[in-house]
Amino acid sequence: AQSVTQPDIHITVSEGASLELRCNYSYGATPYLFWYVQSPGQGLQLLLKYFSGDTLVQGIKGFEAEFKRSQSSFNLRKPSVHWSDAAEYFCAVGAVQGGKLIFGQGTELSVKP
Amino acid sequence: EAEVAQSPRYKITEKSQAVAFWCDPISGHATLYWYRQILGQGPELLVQFQDESVVDDSQLPKDRFSAERLKGVDSTLKIQPAELGDSAMYLCASSPRPTSGKGTDTQYFGPGTRLTVL
Numbered sequence: 734a735q736s737v738t739q740p741d742i743h744i745t746v747s748e749g750a751s752l753e754l755r756c757n758y759s760y761g762a763t764p765y766l767f768w769y770v771q772s773p774g775q776g777l778q779l780l781l782k783y784f785s786g787d788t789l790v791q792g793i794k795g796f797e798a799e800f801k802r803s804q805s806s807f808n809l810r811k812p813s814v815h816w817s818d819a820a821e822y823f824c825a826v827g828a829v830q831g832g833k834l835i836f837g838q839g840t841e842l843s844v845k846p
Numbered sequence: 847e848a849e850v851a852q853s854p855r856y857k858i859t860e861k862s863q864a865v866a867f868w869c870d871p872i873s874g875h876a877t878l879y880w881y882r883q884i885l886g887q888g889p890e891l892l893v894q895f896q897d898e899s900v901v902d903d904s905q906l907p908k909d910r911f912s913a914e915r916l917k918g919v920d921s922t923l924k925i926q927p928a929e930l931g932d933s934a935m936y937l938c939a940s941s942p943r944p945t946s947g948k949g950t951d952t953q954y955f956g957p958g959t960r961l962t963v964l
Contacts, residue, residue: 737888769955776850776937776955777889823888827953833879833902834953836888 735760737824739837746814747845754809754840756824765827766807767834768798772820780822783807794818819844848872850956852938858962864926867959871920871940877901878915879953880923883935892936895921896943925961933963 736759746752758764765784769777781792788800798809807824821841825834851870859865871878876897881889892911894902897918906913910929915921925932939953 767952774958774960776852776957777939779952779954782952825888833891833894834889836890838886838888 735826735828735835737826737835737837739822739824739840741840742838743841743843745843745845748816749813752809752811752814752818752842754822754824754842756807756809756837757805758807758824758826759805760826764807766798766800767825767827768792768796768807768809769823769825769836770820771823771839777823780809814842814844816844816846818842850938850940850954852936852956852959854959855957856960856962858964859928860964861930862927864924865928865961866925867923867936867938867961869921869923869938869956871938872954874942875940875954876918876943877941877951878921879939879941880913880921881937881939883937883958885934889935889937892923928961928963930963933961935960 738757740755767782768780770780771777780796781790781798783790783800790798796811800807821839823839824837827834853868878895880892882892883889893906893913895915898915911925913923935958937958938956941951941953
């Protein structure tokens with residue numbers, strides 16, 4: 734069965750510091766992987782996605798993620814965090830031919846001034 | 847930029863009452879999804895439509911929840927009767943028609959409806 738684990742429930746970083754949010758997945762075939770961000774009381778905004786090809790994926794707002802098949806991971810990174818990045822981040826895995834996304838529990842990011 | 851529209855944004859109701867949520871997907875998107883997000887958790891699929899047909903409703907509590915997408919465009923999700931445990935964010939998403947070999951198409955989410963059941 735498909736599953737997604739985000740080991741860190743809450744992370745606090747200082748503004749300007751680098752960020753890495755962890756995501757591990759379980760899926761029996763080639764995974765299709767996504768990172769979404771959710772501000773309080775809002776819907777989800779797509780940051781980036783991986784379907785195939787280059788394992789380092791660039792997204793919006795300066796985010797990137799690296800797919801590592803051997804580690805079943807798809808970690809999200811940003812070299813320098815801004816206060817506006819404070820939000821909840823969700824990793825998700827999808828099926829090949831469309832269908833539902835399986836989400837992790839989310840990681841809440843706080844940014845210290 | 848086209849967006850998924852949802853209404854109402856907030857709904858407060860009493861236990862045993864009926865509630866309904868509306869979603870208008872991005873124009874031309876054939877696939878529509880309803881997710882439920884309980885506070886502190888990730889969204890979970892309730893029902894998926896391909897055009898007007900239900901593709902997956904395996905997690906929809908059918909004794910009290912119903913969903914329809916009559917003309918294959920907008921959709922309504924109904925709960926009757928509402929229970930305390932239904933308090934959550936209800937998110938609608940849409941994606942283009944799946945293309946063979948292209949993998950999961952990106953799902954675009956609306957702002958959600960926050961339901962509080964008292």
